[in-house]
Amino acid sequence: MIYLDNAATSLQKPEEVRLAVADAMLHMGNPGRGIYGASLDAARMIYDTRSLISQLLHGDGPGQVAFTANSTESLNLAIEGIFRPGDHVITTMLEHNSVLRPLYRMEDRGMELTILPADQYGCIHYEEIAAAVRNNTKAVVCTHASNLTGNINDLKTIGDICRKHGLLFLLDASQTAGVFDIDMKEMGIDVVCFTGHKGLLGPQGTGGICIRKGLDIEPLIVGGSGMQSFLRTQPEQMPERLEAGTLNCHGIAGLHAALLYISRTGLELIRNREQSLMRRFYEGVKDIPAVTVYGDFSKKSLEQRAPVIALNIGNLDSGEVADELAVTYGIYARAGAHCAPLMHQALGTVKQGAVRFSMSHFNTEEEIDQAVAAVRELSSWEQETI
Known part of the structure; x- marks a missing residue:
């Protein structure tokens, strides 16, 4: 077998990823739900994984990283949690349906949407971003790299345009996290949505969202958080604000091992x-x-x-x-x-x-x-x- 479908999922993982998942299934408890060793060990591993993600993306610290099942969930969380009817959002023809369909749904609810064209080579032209800005434009949402052609978008250029016009910049890093440099601060990125099972070499069912400090996102799902149980609403502080229910700790343990491998390599x-x-x-x-x-x-x-x-x-x-x-x-x-x-x-x-x-x-x-x-x-x- 010659496996050449890594843009869908990485099949060949570092051996330590498999071992970490197996060990977690044997020994890991529920983080934040106990003060015994198995629970505390899980909590430490989760925190370390948040830290590794934040370091990789040059984010604002582990508290600004929330885990999801994949990029699709992260993008739905960001798009539905930030935009409201009357907002205008700019995106591109390069996008995966995990960007397009949440945007279309928000458009049906009253959000305005501009989709920038791609030329015959699958490239966008950055001057068209500025030309599309309106008084009610709130953000640019786009991919880092096309999952079809591999064309890379210049994040620094897009980030500079967003800064100049006071726009948020939401990035789909599904095809690039773990392979390409992403610097949220240098590139002016407010939100990075990522998946664990592609370039990050982790298990399927892992992913997350890294958010600039000070940006509030409404939760997509609410429920148990292991803390402030008497509140009627989801806790305000990150990352619990965006994480309801038990995390995929076994998968995140594999992602943790994969991130350490990437850091070493x-x-x-x-x-x-x-x-x-x-x-x-x-x-x-x-x-x-x-x-x-x-x-x-x-x-x-x-x-x-x-x-x-x-x-x-x-x-x-x-x-x-x-x-x-x-x-x-x-x-x-x-x-x-x-x-x-x-x-x-x-x-x-x-x-x-x-x-x-x-x-x-x-x-x-x-x-x-x-x-x-x-x-x-x-x-x-x-x-x-x-």
Whole structure:
């Protein structure tokens, strides 16, 4: 098996992640619900994980990190917890449905929404952000990197625009947390929504939200918090304000181990490795007859982009190509719309979808070369059918 679907979930995890989850299931109690050892150990681990996340994102401390099940929950929490009818929000065609659908729902409730277009390479033009600002504009909500093309947005540029116009900046870091540098203070980011099971190399069912101190978000879910039990409302202080019920402590234990692994290994080493594999694959497929690669692969972009390549082979259905890759070659990629409908409109791939290859630093050059060879062979088959 050659696994090249890391943009969906990282399959190859550090061994310590598995061991941490197993150990937590054997020994971990419920944090904040007791003063005995198993509960206190869980509370310390949760606090340490918040600290690691805050350090990774250059946030305002562990108290500003709340855990969720994934980016989708984090984005729903942020979008429904901040925006109100009459607010105007700017987003882009690059977005995943975990951004778009909560925004559409808020639009149905009276929020105003502007979606900035993407060009044929899947890029937005930053001057259009400022041009879209109105008197009632409250925020820009956007992804760091497209999950379809791997195109990276310039967070510093977007953050500077938001600062100039007094806007909030909400970031979907699903494809970049754990691989790319994100500095909330330097880049002017107010909210980072992240998931644990992709670049952060943690278990599925983990994720969270990191919030600038002073920004209040209404809870999406209310309930038990282990503290101030006689209040009729959710406690005001973070992170309990945004965490109701028992956390996924077993999963967070795995995320904690993954964050320690990333810290030891280094973002730069992980990123350079993944980008090197991405460039190797791109150079191998870009000139194959009948292959169309989507996204911005200019010299500047090629040096700084997420390790994601989306392509099609002639008029072959992307699902058929992915099935053939899996069954015949043992190569696992993803086909279809990738929950990014507006990007497919921009790229002209609504009917065909696209086959996406996404690399991990655990992949090898040999695996990449085998994937290139498989695409070349499938291209030759497609040519014979024309």
